[in-house]
Amino acid sequence: MRRRDVLQLLAGATLAAPGIASAQNTSKIYKLASFTAGAPMTAESPNGRRLLPILAQHGYALGQNLDYRAYGADMHPDLLPQMVHDIAASKIDAVVVAGWPPAAALKSTGVPTVIAVGAGDPVATGLIDSLARPGGNITGISDDAATLSTKRLGLIKQAVPNIRKVAMLWNKNDLGMTQRYQASASAAKALSVTVQPLGVGEPEDFGDAFAAMDRDPPDAILMVSDALTILNRKRVFDYAAAHRLPAIYENDPYVRDGGLMSYGADLNESWSRAASFVDRIFKGAKPADLPFEEPTRYLFVVNLKTAKSIGLEIPPTLLAIADEVIE
Numbered sequence: 001m002r003r004r005d006v007l008q009l010l011a012g013a014t015l016a017a018p019g020i021a022s023a024q025n026t027s028k029i030y031k032l033a034s035f036t037a038g039a040p041m042t043a044e045s046p047n048g049r050r051l052l053p054i055l056a057q058h059g060y061a062l063g064q065n066l067d068y069r070a071y072g073a074d075m076h077p078d079l080l081p082q083m084v085h086d087i088a089a090s091k092i093d094a095v096v097v098a099g100w101p102p103a104a105a106l107k108s109t110g111v112p113t114v115i116a117v118g119a120g121d122p123v124a125t126g127l128i129d130s131l132a133r134p135g136g137n138i139t140g141i142s143d144d145a146a147t148l149s150t151k152r153l154g155l156i157k158q159a160v161p162n163i164r165k166v167a168m169l170w171n172k173n174d175l176g177m178t179q180r181y182q183a184s185a186s187a188a189k190a191l192s193v194t195v196q197p198l199g200v201g202e203p204e205d206f207g208d209a210f211a212a213m214d215r216d217p218p219d220a221i222l223m224v225s226d227a228l229t230i231l232n233r234k235r236v237f238d239y240a241a242a243h244r245l246p247a248i249y250e251n252d253p254y255v256r257d258g259g260l261m262s263y264g265a266d267l268n269e270s271w272s273r274a275a276s277f278v279d280r281i282f283k284g285a286k287p288a289d290l291p292f293e294e295p296t297r298y299l300f301v302v303n304l305k306t307a308k309s310i311g312l313e314i315p316p317t318l319l320a321i322a323d324e325v326i327e
Contacts, residue, residue: 030060030282033069033087033095035102037080037174038227040072046253050271051096051116058279073102075202075228077173080105087111094281096274099226100176103127103138112281115140115292116274117267118226120176122292131292139277139287141270142294145183148250152263153187155300156220156248158318159261163219163246165194169209169236170224172199177226184222206232210239221247225254225264233257244310252301255326260306265295299323 032055034041034048041047043062048070052062060066071087073079084105087095094112097103100119107113107127115122115138122128122142129135131142157163166188170181178199185195196218198209221240223229229236233249237258240247249255250264273293280290303326307314319325 029065029067031067031069031091031093032060032278033071033090033092034097035071035083035087035095035106036098036227037073037075037077037101038099038231039074040070041096041098042070043068045070047098047116047267047271050268051275054272054275055278058275060279060282075231077101084109094278096278097140100125100127100174104175107136107138110137112287113138113140114274114277114281114287115142117141117265117270118176120179121145124179125175128292133288134290134292135288137287139290139292141265141273142292143265144294145180146187148264148298149180149184149187150190151298152222152248152250153184153191153193155261155263155318156222156246157191157193159312159314160220160246163193165196165218166220166222167196167198167209167213167218168222168224169198169200169206169229171201171226171228173201174226174228177224180224184224200228200232202228203232206235210235213239213243217243218245221245223247223249223254225250233259241306241309244312246307246310246312252299252324255301255303255306258306259303260310260312261300261302263300264298266297266299269297270295301326 043052062068071083088109088111092111094114095106096114096116098117103113103115103119123130127138168181168184171177188195198212200206200209223236233254247260249259249262251267252262255262277290300322301324302314302319302322
């Protein structure tokens with residue numbers, strides 16, 4: 001398929017569905033877009049199902065007073081500029097983004113932008129002036145990568161105390177994810193764990209990462225989440241299973257799909273709070289004046305079936321602190 005055809009396919013088509021709640025203001029149609037570097041976040045996608053029902057509770061219902069358009073580049077970075085142009089030209093009232101690349105692409109447009117998940121430290125990446133006063137067109141949800149990385153590594157060390165080397169997979173072309181990798185690497189050194197850095201930039205790079213682990217086997221894997229690693233998660237699951245390697249991920253959907261364990265923000269809460277930001281923007285608030293927030297709920301999830309498949313017995317003390325254990 002030609003890139004032009006892909007662009008026409010992915011650029012957001014308006015979605016309509018029966019309203020979930022009564023319209024807040026029937027005289028105005030609010031225009032909302034979502035924007036990701038991966039697949040478009042349709043109303044039927046997991047994150048669409050997290051975001052849109054909460055917006056309906058705020059009074060913005062598809063088919064009534066909410067015009068929703070999903071934009072996704074499907075891992076083709078060259079499509080992002082045209083999508084940004086389309087979003088700006090459509091006079092969108094607010095955009096919800098997942099990840100650093102779409103947020104960075106929207107920074108200079110003036111279009112009100114809400115980061116829901118996965119953009120790293122927005123100050124360190126230059127997206128905003130400060131968490132308290134963002135100062136531009138971007139606000140949303142942040143996270144403390146250093147604290148979270150230390151927690152993840154501590155959890156996997158509790159599961160496998162003799163870990164000495166951890167392979168870290170991350171998207172090296174994503175500045176937000178590179179900073180999360182750096183925070184993870186620093187946390188590992190503080191725990192006397194050696195880091196095996198395996199940056200990937202496209203799907204073909206995963207084969208090189210697996211070959212590097214074959215040559216120099218790690219004791220465990222930590223994978224940083226973004227559109228690229230989500231797209232290739234099954235390959236990582238399969239490699240970890242074949243080599244009987246424990247692995248920890250950043251969010252619970254990985255564990256539900258077959259990963260061993262995860263620790264990270266509750267995605268339901270993060271998208272719910274993103275919806276609250278959108279509501280405030282629809283009501284006239286400026287992103288420059290809306291302080292960034294951090295998640296307040298974090299989930300530790302363990303997949304016992306995966307643990308058994310690699311011959312790993314999770315200590316009862318670790319299972320006791322899990323928010324969910326998948327049998």
